[in-house]
Amino acid sequence: MSAAPRTIIDKIWDAHVIATREDGQSLLYIDRHLLHEGSFHAFDQVRKRGTRLARPDLTFGVADHYVPTRHREAIQPEIRRMVDQLKDNTQAHGITLFGLDDPRQGIVHVTVPAQGLTLPGLTIVCGDSHTSTHGAFGAYAFGIGASEVAHVMMTQTLWQKRPKRMRVRVEGALSPGTSAKDIALSFIAKIGADGARGHAIEYDGPVIRALSMEGRLTLCNLSIESGGRLGLVAPDDVTFAYLKDRPYAPKGAAFERAILDWRALVSDQGAAFDREIILHGAEIAPVVTWGVSPEHALPIDAVVPDPARAADAAQEEAWRDALTYMGLAPGMKLTDIRIDRVFIGSCTNSRIEDLRSAAAVLAGRRATVPGLVSPGSAAVKRQAEEEGLDRIFRDAGLEWADSGCSMCVGMNGDLVPSGERCASTTNRNFKGRQGQGARTHLMSPAMVAAAAVTGHLTDMRALLAGRTV
Amino acid sequence: MTPLTKVESAAIPLALANVDTDQLIPARFMKRPRGDGYGSFLLHDLRAEAGNEAAKLDDPLFQNAEILIARRNFGSGSSREAAVYALADFGIRCVFAPSFGDIFASNAVKNGVLPAQLAEGDIETLLTDGLIAQGGAVRVDLSDQMLHCGNRVFHFDIDPVWKKQLLNGWDDIDMTRSYQNAIEAFVEGDRVKRPWAEPDRDGPVASG
Numbered sequence: 001m002s003a004a005p006r007t008i009i010d011k012i013w014d015a016h017v018i019a020t021r022e023d024g025q026s027l028l029y030i031d032r033h034l035l036h037e038g039s040f041h042a043f044d045q046v047r048k049r050g051t052r053l054a055r056p057d058l059t060f061g062v063a064d065h066y067v068p069t070r071h072r073e074a075i076q077p078e079i080r081r082m083v084d085q086l087k088d089n090t091q092a093h094g095i096t097l098f099g100l101d102d103p104r105q106g107i108v109h110v111t112v113p114a115q116g117l118t119l120p121g122l123t124i125v126c127g128d129s130h131t132s133t134h135g136a137f138g139a140y141a142f143g144i145g146a147s148e149v150a151h152v153m154m155t156q157t158l159w160q161k162r163p164k165r166m167r168v169r170v171e172g173a174l175s176p177g178t179s180a181k182d183i184a185l186s187f188i189a190k191i192g193a194d195g196a197r198g199h200a201i202e203y204d205g206p207v208i209r210a211l212s213m214e215g216r217l218t219l220c221n222l223s224i225e226s227g228g229r230l231g232l233v234a235p236d237d238v239t240f241a242y243l244k245d246r247p248y249a250p251k252g253a254a255f256e257r258a259i260l261d262w263r264a265l266v267s268d269q270g271a272a273f274d275r276e277i278i279l280h281g282a283e284i285a286p287v288v289t290w291g292v293s294p295e296h297a298l299p300i301d302a303v304v305p306d307p308a309r310a311a312d313a314a315q316e317e318a319w320r321d322a323l324t325y326m327g328l329a330p331g332m333k334l335t336d337i338r339i340d341r342v343f344i345g346s347c348t349n350s351r352i353e354d355l356r357s358a359a360a361v362l363a364g365r366r367a368t369v370p371g372l373v374s375p376g377s378a379a380v381k382r383q384a385e386e387e388g389l390d391r392i393f394r395d396a397g398l399e400w401a402d403s404g405c406s407m408c409v410g411m412n413g414d415l416v417p418s419g420e421r422c423a424s425t426t427n428r429n430f431k432g433r434q435g436q437g438a439r440t441h442l443m444s445p446a447m448v449a450a451a452a453v454t455g456h457l458t459d460m461r462a463l464l465a466g467r468t469v
Numbered sequence: 470m471t472p473l474t475k476v477e478s479a480a481i482p483l484a485l486a487n488v489d490t491d492q493l494i495p496a497r498f499m500k501r502p503r504g505d506g507y508g509s510f511l512l513h514d515l516r517a518e519a520g521n522e523a524a525k526l527d528d529p530l531f532q533n534a535e536i537l538i539a540r541r542n543f544g545s546g547s548s549r550e551a552a553v554y555a556l557a558d559f560g561i562r563c564v565f566a567p568s569f570g571d572i573f574a575s576n577a578v579k580n581g582v583l584p585a586q587l588a589e590g591d592i593e594t595l596l597t598d599g600l601i602a603q604g605g606a607v608r609v610d611l612s613d614q615m616l617h618c619g620n621r622v623f624h625f626d627i628d629p630v631w632k633k634q635l636l637n638g639w640d641d642i643d644m645t646r647s648y649q650n651a652i653e654a655f656v657e658g659d660r661v662k663r664p665w666a667e668p669d670r671d672g673p674v675a676s677g
Contacts, residue, residue: 023630038499041550044503081500116669117668143572145576146576151645155645157645159641197571227571229571247669250669254664318487318540410496431491432514
């Protein structure tokens with residue numbers, strides 16, 4: 001054991017190294033491997049080699065990317081094929097599947113943590129870039145491509161290079177009405193969509209400590225949008241309280257023993273980071289995106305930026321292109337941007353707290369535009385219904401649907417029509433992300449709810465006046 | 470995997486930043502089996518956008534281009550390896566940019582596509598270069614990490630491990646299998662160190 005102070009990133013890394021080659025690449029052991037319908041390329045590679053999975057017991061399948069959120073009885077044949085393919089592949093290899101009809105079905109990054117499968121100190125991979133979500137528990141979790149998925153399937157390991165470490169400290173306290181989504185978008189706007197490239201990020205500071213597990217999941221989820229390999233939060237009592245009695249989490253004496261180990265998963269005093277960023281909670285306002293990259297984010301009281309004031313020619317062209325695609329003019333107030341529909345869902349913002357915060361704005365009000373609400377899992381849906389949140393959404397005129405990736409990526413047919421503008425709780429405002437020609441504005445669930453009520457981008461704090469959240 | 474040592478061809482100057490993998494292959498095409506070929510899906514929707522840079526992919530000048538030059542943060546976003554399949558099936562073997570999405574770059578190498586990093590200024594020079602604009606051939610030499618364009622030479626960066634893999638056309642899995650004993654020893658020791666790490670399958674399978 002080295003006596004030098006280490007970051008939590010290095011502690012988890014060191015605990016998983018099987019071997020290190022002369023060239024610096026390390027073979028890491030993988031504790032959890034998560035699969036979804038898109039994993040078929042990797043299953044094909046395994047089949048081609050005529051081999052089996054090394055650890056099907058550490059592998060879990062979840063149907064989420066293609067599942068219908070409405071009219072599941074009338075599922076399209078093309079979509080059915082994707083869902084059945086996952087079922088056949090997981091069955092053939094003895095992998096537990098949270099399939100279409102399972103009460104544990106949901107978005108992989110929502111239902112897997114809720115099942116107690118995500119634990120502090122684990123390495124977790126999935127063929128999905130938002131795997132960084134699981135870092136909320138102090139896990140080392142990152143997205144991989146199909147070839148790496150196949151590698152993990154066959155060996156339960158991955159070759160990796162030790163990442164650079166970045167610490168993002170958020171000091172002070174958040175002002176009322178702002179959330180983890182606003183922290184993440186503010187951070188990405190500050191450092192750029194590739195600002196954290198090559199780094200593993202540790203989020204720390206009083207604002208992070210005050211976040212619930214839901215908030216930490218949202219924050220870590222968006223790490224990839226800053227270019228980071230992964231993002232994590234050191235585990236604490238909030239983490240342990242969440243994990244207690246979850247189905248797959250350790251129980252009783254094993255849980256107590258685990259907590260002893262987990263408490264050591266903090267960055268030591270004096271541990272070196274390659275880069276440190278400090279944000280101040282009080283300076284974080286509700287944020288919306290105006291363009292086609294998550295770095296195109298501004299506080300709601302700002303105006304659409306002027307390409308003539310860009311830092312360089314490349315940025316000027318990118319901004320001009322973004323404004324053309326988004327159908328916006330420089331100098332326009334963000335609050336004057338009218339929307340055509342809203343979407344509440346995705347691995348970023350579809351957990352029970354997200355639904356509660358949107359419902360707090362919508363209660364007793366009507367949406368002036370159509371919209372879809374897709375809870376993060378079947379369990380979140382049941383809980384929301386027990387709390388009566390579904391009534392609030394329905395009474396407001398929004399559609400209350402089943403769980404899946406849905407309108408975040410549109411693979412299941414939940415699409416924003418071309419030219420329409422959607423206020424969305426999702427993670428990517430890329431061109432065509434929600435459908436060919438669709439225009440996406442990213443924001444928190446409460447901000448989406450406010451936009452639904454007024455029909456334009458809105459500072460929801462005005463709509464919360466006098467209400468308890 | 471086919472080794473990549475030298476490539477000589479036209480280079481498509483794609484003056485776009487943040488070309489994410491949703492652009493490289495829109496999600497709706499990802500249900501297709503790979504055997505059908507993904508080349509026609511490459512930058513599908515941008516190619517259709519009026520006046521977009523991506524229309525160059527359909528310009529006869531760049532018909533046999535195996536090289537792509539783009540601005541920063543190329544391949545950001547989704548981990549979809551299909552983005553690399555689209556590039557590879559279209560015929561692209563080298564992409565030059567100031568920065569790449571981490572997952573994309575790793576996926577590229579696994580499929581024999583070179584993610585070569587060049588300074589922002591060099592990329593801007595190449596994007597406006599007359600020879601390149603006319604579909605003239607440039608030459609990439611991976612072993613000395615040089616891009617030759619007319620009588621100018623640009624030195625590019627590539628992770629040394631990836632370089633070796635590309636040059637040799639290596640596949641990770643066979644190499645990993647040679648570590649089987651080390652993997653088994655790790656698992657044995659780890660069970661003692663972290664008895665809580667495996668899923669507790671005896672717990673109640675309740676709703677989460």
